[in-house]
Amino acid sequence: SSYPTNGLTQDMIHRYSRHLMLPSFGVEGQANLLKSSILVVGAGGLGASALLYFAAAGVGRLGIVDHDVVELNNMHRQVIHTEAYVGKPKVKSAGAACRSVNSSIEVVEHQEALRTSNALEILSKYDIIVDATDNAPTRYLISDCCVVLGKPLVSGAALGMEGQLTVYNYKGGPCYRCLFPLPPPRTACQSCAEGGVLGVVPGIIGCLQALEAIKIAAAVGEPLSGRMLLLDALSGRIRIVKIRGRSTHCEACGENATFTQQKFREFDYEKFTETPLRVPPLKLNL
Amino acid sequence: SSYPTNGLTQDMIHRYSRHLMLPSFGVEGQANLLKSSILVVGAGGLGASALLYFAAAGVGRLGIVDHDVVELNNMHRQVIHTEAYVGKPKVKSAGAACRSVNSSIEVVEHQEALRTSNALEILSKYDIIVDATDNAPTRYLISDCCVVLGKPLVSGAALGMEGQLTVYNYKGGPCYRCLFPLPPPRTACQSCAEGGVLGVVPGIIGCLQALEAIKIAAAVGEPLSGRMLLLDALSGRIRIVKIRGRSTHCEACGENATFTQQKFREFDYEKFTETPLRVPPLKLNL
């Protein structure tokens, strides 16, 4: 054959054939994807769908960070976990699911909560970071760590019947702190455990996070940097809005920013946001 | 407790607690969902994500129609299937995955291609129909059958880097033939096997199909009837556009339409669209 195969084996050519025949993706996009590494922080509602599509698409090395175990009340939205894994670590469950979909990629399980003490070491091993977490302090922590390490961050969130999505710190675009220099009041930060969420909403946002990260990894298309997607599931409305660029005054990424690895390690995200990094779930009494 | 539980068991209350605490969904929405039945035609790229979210959300009876077997070149997008099922029927694989996510719902496997000879019988057993197929004649067949039976149809499609989604035949809204009274030329109808598709694109559209069907089943929000969602994954653009209403001249659902069950059984969809109901895949030579 006279086509360039960029090192793809016959098995890969078969498995990814529907990607290879796409003019705007092709052998080059697939080869880029197979060479890339993506870290998903959080194997919950957002991570569930994102991880399945990363594994299926052929991301070369796929990392998963989560400290939690699978609970029955996760299963209405966290479709990567099966009932057999209730009570077991989410990274084990998600890792097994990714491997069962695609045994030819490398899946790395980080069974721990992300903290200032381990984030630099873990994130530095990956090209692209996906924020699929569920609380404000971890979102600041991940964004700052991505700025310090120079990594693009695909950030998704879902609560109730709404979802949000954007790409931070990509080719001179804004970081999380450019948009949110000050943390919101504690009472404005509900988690899914506290406020509830329609299961398919994080499913949609997680798929869209997978799309954005795959575009960046494969070097195709226009990632959602400087733009934010807003989903209102109940009314069936989706807006893609233009957001501010990088702020010159940003404490993390601005012109005079002094946010170093050392400062990151010492930053107290729980104090900054007045929120614990792990949110205890409220009980629902019916 | 003084809350109404609409017949939900303690297990259900635990499993679906994040739905129950949503003011706009709540116990009533969940009870409606548990009483509903949804049929997904096609356990491919669209069906994969839609089925997982239907099972997780607690659709009471979930039907799957597919005649095909799992192939390795499906696995870049059909994340409901694992490598262990390559060569086995897609309905078996998808059914097992749905049950492993939620053993408390009923999953029905229809291992056959949808035809005029079996469609009325199969579709009549379900409240809502989801079109997750991959060819023009089956799309006309499903829409006409839904019109004849008076069922809402959640229709999704994906090809290349684009996706489309709308709800047909819902509360006086348009059907597929209202929009497309005449079939497109044969050469304008590529399938994913012929044209390729980025795996996560049907994933996104399948999740959005699940959202729309869940809204209809739970009787919440505004379904995407009379509107169509257009996804351009490469540029990261989503439009939701206003489309025509029911056409008075529509051959299937218009004022003077004579499209009966008898006429449906005798209609030749392959001749009408000049396309076989089963599209043989092209081989990719690299």
Place this chain on the structure above:
Amino acid sequence: MPITPTTNGGLELLCDSKKIHNVNIEQQNGEGKLIMKDLLSWVRTNLIKERPEMFMKGDTVRPGVLVLVNDCDWELSGQLDTSLEEKDVVVFISTLHGG
């Protein structure tokens, strides 16, 4: 002036759970001009029914709220000084943290 402020991301809970507000606002000065500063105080007085500290802090929105004028971040159009025109769509949205 007819204008459509919209509250999302949980802010609708401060407005009787209503998201889309089709309202008509009188110009605040003789020039017939309305700017975001005027709209903000109008919304604070007329639409916010509870916990106003969840909407505003000082004379602007609280941290964590994005303001969009015709699908564009108000940081790009002058924040409080952004001029409004008839039928403009202004979205107030609280950032989400769940997943």
Place this chain on the structure above:
Amino acid sequence: MPITPTTNGGLELLCDSKKIHNVNIEQQNGEGKLIMKDLLSWVRTNLIKERPEMFMKGDTVRPGVLVLVNDCDWELSGQLDTSLEEKDVVVFISTLHGG
């Protein structure tokens, strides 16, 4: 008149794979009015580079193509008689069947 016809759903393949076309079209008659019928023939002549039968049939678009003027089906605005204004966005999109 500046106008932005957009080709999607595979129709871009008929236009050198270009989707968004920022063009300036001269009015077709003395009244300074442009209608969709004019735009359609302009697109057919100037943007479609191959297989025109995949775009038009007779004097309108072929079956399976939706036409949207400012995110609204042209069936709702008069099809070929729809009047166009400056900066209107016209989308031609082929319906997809894949999955």
